[in-house]
Amino acid sequence: DGGITQSPKYLFRKEGQNVTLSCEQNLNHDAMYWYRQDPGQGLRLIYYSQIVNDFQKGDIAEGYSVSREKKESFPLTVTSAQKNPTAFYLCASSPGEKQFFGPGTRLTVL
Amino acid sequence: GIQVEQSPPDLILQEGANSTLRCNFSDSVNNLQWFHQNPWGQLINLFYIPSGTKQNGRLSATTVATERYSLLYISSSQTTDSGVYFCAVERAGGSQGNLIFGKGTKLSVKP
Numbered sequence: 697d698g699g700i701t702q703s704p705k706y707l708f709r710k711e712g713q714n715v716t717l718s719c720e721q722n723l724n725h726d727a728m729y730w731y732r733q734d735p736g737q738g739l740r741l742i743y744y745s746q747i748v749n750d751f752q753k754g755d756i757a758e759g760y761s762v763s764r765e766k767k768e769s770f771p772l773t774v775t776s777a778q779k780n781p782t783a784f785y786l787c788a789s790s791p792g793e794k795q796f797f798g799p800g801t802r803l804t805v806l
Numbered sequence: 807g808i809q810v811e812q813s814p815p816d817l818i819l820q821e822g823a824n825s826t827l828r829c830n831f832s833d834s835v836n837n838l839q840w841f842h843q844n845p846w847g848q849l850i851n852l853f854y855i856p857s858g859t860k861q862n863g864r865l866s867a868t869t870v871a872t873e874r875y876s877l878l879y880i881s882s883s884q885t886t887d888s889g890v891y892f893c894a895v896e897r898a899g900g901s902q903g904n905l906i907f908g909k910g911t912k913l914s915v916k917p
Contacts, residue, residue, distance in 0.1 A: 727903050738810075738892055738907035752901065755807075784847060790903055793837060795894075797849040 699723070700798035702787050707803045709781075717772045717801050719787030728770035729788040729795065732756060739786060745770055774803065781805045808833040808897045812908035819883050819915050827878040827911045829893030837896035838869055839905065840878050844889045852878070852891075883915045 700721045709715045719728065727746050731739040741754030745764040759778025764770055770789075774781045782805050788795040809832040819825055829838075840852040853860050853867040855876065860867055864883075869876040880887055890912050894905040 729903065731907075736909075738909045739894070739905075740907070741904060744901075744903055746902065754904065786847075786849065788849075794839060794851050794854045795903065795905065796851055797841075800847045802847075 700787060700789055700796060702785075702798040702801050704801060705799065707801055709803070709805050711805055712776045714776060715774050715781075715803065717774065717785055717787075717803070719770045719772065719798060720768055721770075721789040721798075722768060723789060723791070723796070724767070725789035725791045725796075726767070727790040727792075728764070729790070730754075730760070730762065730770065730772045731786045731788065733784040733786060733800075742772065808835070808895060808900075808906050810893060810895055810906050810908035812891075812893055812911050814911060815909070816912045817914070819913065821883060821885060821915055821917050823883050823915075824879070824881045825883060825913070827880070827891050827893075827913075829876040829878070829895075829908055831874050831876075831893075831895050833874075834898035835871065835874075835895040836898045836900070836902075837905070838876055839894050840867055840876070841892045841894065842887075842889050843892065843910070849892070880913075883913075885915045885917055888913055888915045 703718045729744040730742040743762040745751035761773045787798045811830045857871045866879045890910040894907045
C-alpha cells in the first residue's frame with residue numbers, strides 16, 4: 697500500500713520536553729517537506745530535503761531539527777526552544793513538481 | 807517575500823451550485839498548486855498549474871501567470887466538496903518545492 701504515513705496522529709507532551717514526529721514514504725520520492733499549520737491559517741514550511749543527507753531551513757525553522765538518513769524517512773524533532781509548539785504538523789513528499797501530503801500529527805504541549 | 811491572497815475567505819453554497827475561488831500572487835511563479843483540505847485535516851493535491859487550464863471531473867483551474875492570478879472552478883458542488891481550499895506558489899528563482907500557501911477559502915456545501 698503506497699503512501700505517506702505520519703505517526704502518531706495525536707501527541708501530547710509537557711512543556712520543556714523534546715518530541716520527535718515520524719514521517720515515512722514508500723513512493724520513492726526524492727524530496728520531503730515538513731509544514732506547520734495553526735488554526736485558521738495556511739501551511740508554513742519548517743524544513744525540506746531534496747536528497748538524502750541534505751536538508752534546508754524553511755521559513756520557520758527555529759526550534760526544530762530534522763535528519764534525512766534514509767530516502768523513506770524524514771523525522772522532525774520539536775525542541776524545547778520552540779516557543780509555541782502546539783500545532784498541526786504535516787509532512788509531504790514530491791517526485792518533482794506536485795507535493796503529496798501525509799495525514800498529519802496534532803501536537804499539544806501542556 | 808511573495809504574497810498569496812485567496813478570496814473569498816468563506817463561502818457557503820447549496821448542493822448543486824457552482825463556485826469560483828481566486829488566488830492572487832505578487833510575483834512571478836514557477837509552480838502553483840491547488841489543494842483541498844478535508845475536515846479531518848488531510849490535504850489532497852487537486853492541480854499543478856503554473857499556467858494554462860486543466861480539468862478534472864467537476865473541478866477545473868486556470869492560471870494567468872502574466873496577470874498573477876489563478877482560479878479554481880467547482881461545478882455542481884456536493885457536500886463532500888466541503889473543506890478548505892489552498893493555493894500554494896513557488897516564487898520564480900526560488901528554491902524548488904519551497905511553497906508559500908495562502909490562508910485558504912473555507913467552503914461549506916449544504917444539502
